[in-house]
Amino acid sequence: MQDDELIDRVxxxxxxxxxxxxxxxxxxxxxxxxxxxxxxxxAHEATQDAFIRVFRGLEGFRRDASLRTWIHHIAxxxxxxxxxxxxRWHIHFTDIEEADRRDDVHGAPQSEPDLRDRxxxxxxxxxxxxxxxxxxxxxxxxxxxxxxxxxxxxxxTSKARLNGARAKLRSALQAFEGEWxxxxx
Amino acid sequence: MPDDEKFNxxxxxxAADYRADVxxxxxxxxxxIERDVADAVSTSRRSDPRRRVWLxxxxxxxxxxxxGVGIGRWTGTRAPANARVERVAATPGxxxxxxxxxxxTAYDHLxxxxxxxxxxxxxxxxxxxxxxxxxxxRELLARTRLLLQSREQQPPSVTRLLEDIELLLAEIATxxxxxxxxxxxxxxxxxxxxxxxxxxxxxxxxxxxxGVGT
Numbered sequence: 071m072q073d074d075e076l077i078d079r080v081x082x083x084x085x086x087x088x089x090x091x092x093x094x095x096x097x098x099x100x101x102x103x104x105x106x107x108x109x110x111x112x113a114h115e116a117t118q119d120a121f122i123r124v125f126r127g128l129e130g131f132r133r134d135a136s137l138r139t140w141i142h143h144i145a146x147x148x149x150x151x152x153x154x155x156x157x158r159w160h161i162h163f164t165d166i167e168e169a170d171r172r173d174d175v176h177g178a179p180q181s182e183p184d185l186r187d188r189x190x191x192x193x194x195x196x197x198x199x200x201x202x203x204x205x206x207x208x209x210x211x212x213x214x215x216x217x218x219x220x221x222x223x224x225x226x227t228s229k230a231r232l233n234g235a236r237a238k239l240r241s242a243l244q245a246f247e248g249e250w251x252x253x254x255x
Numbered sequence: 256m257p258d259d260e261k262f263n264x265x266x267x268x269x270a271a272d273y274r275a276d277v278x279x280x281x282x283x284x285x286x287x288i289e290r291d292v293a294d295a296v297s298t299s300r301r302s303d304p305r306r307r308v309w310l311x312x313x314x315x316x317x318x319x320x321x322x323g324v325g326i327g328r329w330t331g332t333r334a335p336a337n338a339r340v341e342r343v344a345a346t347p348g349x350x351x352x353x354x355x356x357x358x359x360t361a362y363d364h365l366x367x368x369x370x371x372x373x374x375x376x377x378x379x380x381x382x383x384x385x386x387x388x389x390x391x392x393r394e395l396l397a398r399t400r401l402l403l404q405s406r407e408q409q410p411p412s413v414t415r416l417l418e419d420i421e422l423l424l425a426e427i428a429t430x431x432x433x434x435x436x437x438x439x440x441x442x443x444x445x446x447x448x449x450x451x452x453x454x455x456x457x458x459x460x461x462x463x464x465x466g467v468g469t
Contacts, residue, residue, distance in 0.1 A: 080296055081296070083296050083297055084296075085292070085293060085296065088292050088293075088296055089285070092281075092285060092292070093281065096279050096281045096284065096285075097278075097279045097281070099279075100277075100279035100280070100281075100284070101274060101275065101277065101279065104274050104277055105273060105274050108274075110277075114280065114283070114284060117279070117284055118284050118287055118288050119444075119447075121284070121288055121292070122288055122291045122292070122295070122444065123422065123426060123448075125288075125291070125292045125295040125296060126291075126295040126425065126426040126429045127422050127425040127426060127429075128295070128296075129425060129428070129429065130396065130421060130422070130424075130425030130428075132400075144422070147452070150451075151447060151448075151451035151452070154451055155447060155450075155451060185269070186269050186272075189266060189269050189270070189273075190269075190273055190274070193270070193273055204270075205273075208266065208267055208270045209270050209271060209273060219415065222415070236262070236263065236266065239266055240262055243262075251258060251261060
């Protein structure tokens with residue numbers, strides 16, 4: 071109901087409402103963009119593009135889904151499009167070790183990364199097609215069928231990419247194997 | 256717990272915080288899009304009563320179509336015992352004809368949409384404004400929505416294509432008003448939408464299926 075009122079105000083040319091709508095969703099859209107691209111400038115661009123589409127398409131929003139879900143889908147489309155437009159939508163196996171050598175990964179010191187820092191660096195270093203599936207499944211909670219529809223790939227391919235992503239992450243975290251094996255044993 | 260499960264649980268646990276603490280540069284992004292948002296919002300304001308009446312009529316038509324199909328199915332399966340069943344019940348041939356007609360309509364619509372999108376792209380690239388663009392995009396948008404009302408009878412690829420087209424047509428319908436020279440950013444955004452979602456190639460690969468007799 072609240073969303074409906076906000077949408078009606080935006081469609082009535084109320085820029086304050088437009089800003090309210092933007093503020094309510096920009097954090098989630100930007101975070102999703104950053105997670106899927108691992109690239110801040112690209113995440114800016116995708117977020118910008120997503121919101122232009124949201125406002126241009128708002129009149130056509132059928133309101134049979136929640137506004138959040140609708141924006142989320144537009145955001146995913148915009149993010150994937152940004153990746154494609156930069157011709158980054160290809161498998162490039164970044165060297166995990168190289169990712170570890172980066173000076174600053176989430177502010178973690180280079181010399182003594184803990185398991186979490188190492189995991190984040192490894193997610194950053196995943197090939198984009200793997201990272202997209204990993205983020206959509208493990209963080210955003212989409213099913214493989216939903217991911218298949220979003221990425222226009224068969225659900226089986228989504229599963230295979232998730233397994234590939236996990237295998238790469240496991241390999242990157244080999245040094246911590248004792249720690250995570252013992253953690254929940 | 257097997258190692259694989261332990262590991263999956265571990266990454267799921269930590270992944271939830273992956274890049275979660277990076278603040279969105281909300282002001283910076285808003286500064287870049289504010290003008291486009293204002294344009295989009297003010298254009299949607301142009302949704303005048305005439306247009307709303309038209310859309311309402313289209314929605315009514317859709318409802319009538321769905322109701323008609325529903326009644327047809329209902330009478331086909333629940334005809335009373337004393338009814339002249341051979342005159343009332345829907346035959347498999349009726350369903351097939353309806354489906355064939357629906358798909359042919361969808362393909363005709365996709366043909367027309369492709370032509371329209373190609374023209375709009377050319378106009379925007381050249382900085383021209385077509386005086387009919389707004390009306391045509393809204394008409395195609397309404398027809399797209401009508402077809403989406405029967406999504407369960409369309410192949411999933413056609414439904415996804417129609418959904419992408421719906422969003423694109425909604426964007427076109429809210430482009431700056433005719434009479435104003437279109438801006439390069441509009442052309443660039445439309446171009447991106449078209450190429451990124453492969454809309455025209457997807458229309459072209461979908462429509463020829465009609466000739467195969469599906």
